[in-house]
Amino acid sequence: MSDLGRILVVEDDPRDVDLTLTALDEYKLANEVVVARDGTEALDYLYCREKFASRPKENPAVILLDLKLPKVNGLEVLQAIRSDERLKMIPVVVLTSSHEERDMMASYKLGVNAYVVKPVDFHEFVNAVKELGMFWAVINQPPPGSAKKVL
Amino acid sequence: MAYWDSEFQRVRSPLLRYGLAVVSVAISTAAALLIQEYQFRDVELPVIVLVIGLVTWYAGTGPAVVAVLLSSLTFNYFFAEPLYTFYVSTRDIPYFLIFVLSAVVVASFSAVRRRIEENLRHARDRLQDELEWRQQRDAEIRKLNHELTLRAAELVAANKELESFAYSVSHDLRAPLRHLVGYSELLQKHASGSLDDKGQKYLQTILEAAKRMGNLIDDLLAFSRIGRVESRTxxxxxxxxxxxxxxxxxxxxxxxxxxxxxxxxxxxxxxxxxxxxxxxxxxxxxxxxxxxxxxxxxxxxxxxxxxxxxxxxxxxxxxxxxxxxxxxxxxxxxxxxxxxxxxxxxxxxxxxxxxxxxxxxxxxxxxxxxxxxxxxxxxxxxxxxxxxxxxxx
Known part of the structure; x- marks a missing residue:
């Protein structure tokens, strides 16, 4: 547990962002979180353009991706990531309210690394997000070129 | 069809039919006389029989009988010895009888032919009626099929709508619920010191109600999924x-x-x-x-x-x-x-x-x-x- 990977949270609902950050904070993972509020912003971040033009060119260690997003939706973001040579290795976790099989199927077909349904129960939600953050930002070895902070 | 109709259509008016018989016999007699005039021998009988056949063909049985009677008279008068009288000598009786018989046979053959053709025509008309009826039925079936296709399309659209309804329930109804539970829990954690027992109980009730609603939504979604999944039997x-x-x-x-x-x-x-x-x-x-x-x-x-x-x-x-x-x-x-x-x-x-x-x-x-x-x-x-x-x- 020497380094901490950067987490990109793509989520349009401010309350969900708030709850997610609260959950990540329990493991002190919140500092390295970048929040994109829709699909376009997420792609802007990944391609270092618009307001992210000056950021260091490293990929996040993991992307927590909501599916229902304004403008460009989660599946479209996922497709863009997987069809880009520079981005395709980034681990992507879909974190969604949707229980629907077709969303799950579509996500896995596009090559998602994990599919997590946001639990209604707060404890479960917090646990799920904490575990996700812990696993992908700390335990997992991200592909080379990912942003990491040495602890 | 037109050929068939003109070929086999019986002349309708009785006056015309009997007129045809009389005129035909007259013409045939004249023709036979003319032929005899040019020294051709024994042609009168076939000519008259031919005409009787034609009359039977186009005018039917009644005129045929008239034609037979008339032609036997004219035959007797113009061609059977002694000429130009209606006298029938004993020697001519067999000849005369054979003439009448052959005329009758030709007439009856024609009549039979005519009857068969009538039947055929009836059968053809019946077939045509049936064909029209079938065409009508086909048109009706096509119309019904078309309506069915439209109806199926409507059903598919309605089903799609239901599906998207269930989908948005799944997505959008659960999110506020999660926030309700999440923030209630956060409140419980942050303000438990400042809340009295009653306040704690209210908060607990909010949480339980929200969880129950979550279960209801999940159950309802599972229930609606039963109708939507394809079954593998x-x-x-x-x-x-x-x-x-x-x-x-x-x-x-x-x-x-x-x-x-x-x-x-x-x-x-x-x-x-x-x-x-x-x-x-x-x-x-x-x-x-x-x-x-x-x-x-x-x-x-x-x-x-x-x-x-x-x-x-x-x-x-x-x-x-x-x-x-x-x-x-x-x-x-x-x-x-x-x-x-x-x-x-x-x-x-x-x-x-x-x-x-x-x-x-x-x-x-x-x-x-x-x-x-x-x-x-x-x-x-x-x-x-x-x-x-x-x-x-």
Whole structure:
């Protein structure tokens, strides 16, 4: 547990962002979180353009991706990531309210690394997000070129 | 068609028909006389017979008889010795008779031909009528088909709408609920010191209500999914299925004393995962509603005597219900017990009802208050039970 990977949270609902950050904070993972509020912003971040033009060119260690997003939706973001040579290795976790099989199927077909349904129960939600953050930002070895902070 | 019509159309007016007979005989006689004038011999008889044939053909039997009579007179007068009298000598009688006979034979042949053609024409008309009728029917069928296609398209659209409705319920209804629960929990954590017991209890109630709503939404979504998923049917070993479910459900109620009795169950045909849901719901209900009994007795068996379907029952000795409410039993979110008596959202039997109906079966219940309940459902028979047994390990 020497380094901490950067987490990109793509989520349009401010309350969900708030709850997610609260959950990540329990493991002190919140500092390295970048929040994109829709699909376009997420792609802007990944391609270092618009307001992210000056950021260091490293990929996040993991992307927590909501599916229902304004403008460009989660599946479209996922497709863009997987069809880009520079981005395709980034681990992507879909974190969604949707229980629907077709969303799950579509996500896995596009090559998602994990599919997590946001639990209604707060404890479960917090646990799920904490575990996700812990696993992908700390335990997992991200592909080379990912942003990491040495602890 | 036009050729057929002109060829075989009988001349209609009687005046014309008889006129035709008279005129034809006159012309034929004149022609025969003319031919004789040029020294051709014995032509008169064939010419007259030919004309009689033509008259029969176009004018029918009556004019033919007239033509025969007239031509025999003219023949007698112009061609039979002694000429130019109607006197018939004894020697000419056979000749004359043969003439009349041959004329009659030709006439009757023509008449028969005519009759056959009439029949053919009738048959053709009938065929034409039938053809028209069929064309009409075809047009009607095409119209109905078209309407059916439209209707199917409407249904598909309605189904799509329902699906997107369920989809947005799944997405959008759960998010605020999650926030409700999440922030209530955060509040509980942050403000537990400043809240008195009453405040704590209110917060707890908010949380429980929100969780309950979450369960309702999940149940409703699962219920709507039954109608939307494609079913994969095969022969199902009900005996095996019921045994598995009973031991699963029994595991969850280990502290309870339950006597299970599972009779011989026939194989059926259906979607195994949906049928499992049916059995799980009914058996769980039986366990739940016998909760007040010191010894619960649950029996699952088959009803004999149904030829084309199999009928299964699940019987318990639980609290039962009053039969007057039996119609409400299978409705969505319908409950016959208060929430503090027996927990549940009221979707279980609606699910059972829906799945059994999807399999073309029926569900019914018999019960008496405090004297247990029995649920019956029918299912299609297994298509090939022997093969199913063979597949089992």
């Amino acid at each position: 095969s022969d199902v070993d009900l005996q095996q299925l019921v045994k598995e479910v009973a031991s699963e459900v029994g595991q969850q109620a280990k502290e309870r004393k339950i006597s299970w009795k599972i009779g011989a169950l026939p194989a059926c045909h259906g979607d195994p995962s949906l049928l499992r849901l049916v059995v799980v719901n009914l058996v769980s209900n039986a366990v739940k509603f016998t909760g007040t009994r010191s010894l619960a007795a649950i029996e699952i068996g088959a009803v004999n005597g149904n030829a084309d379907k199999i009928e299964i029952f699940v019987r318990d000795n639980g609290v039962g219900f009053e039969m007057q409410y039996v119609d409400k039993l299978f409705g969505v979110f319908q409950r016959l017990h208060r929430a503090d008596e027996f927990e549940g959202t009221g979707i279980g039997l609606a699910t059972v009802h829906r799945i059994i109906h999807r399999h073309g079966g029926t569900v019914r219940a018999e019960a008496a208050l405090d004297r247990g309940a029995t649920f019956y459902f029918t299912l299609p028979k297994a298509v090939n039970p022997a093969e199913m047994k063979a597949r089992q390990p």
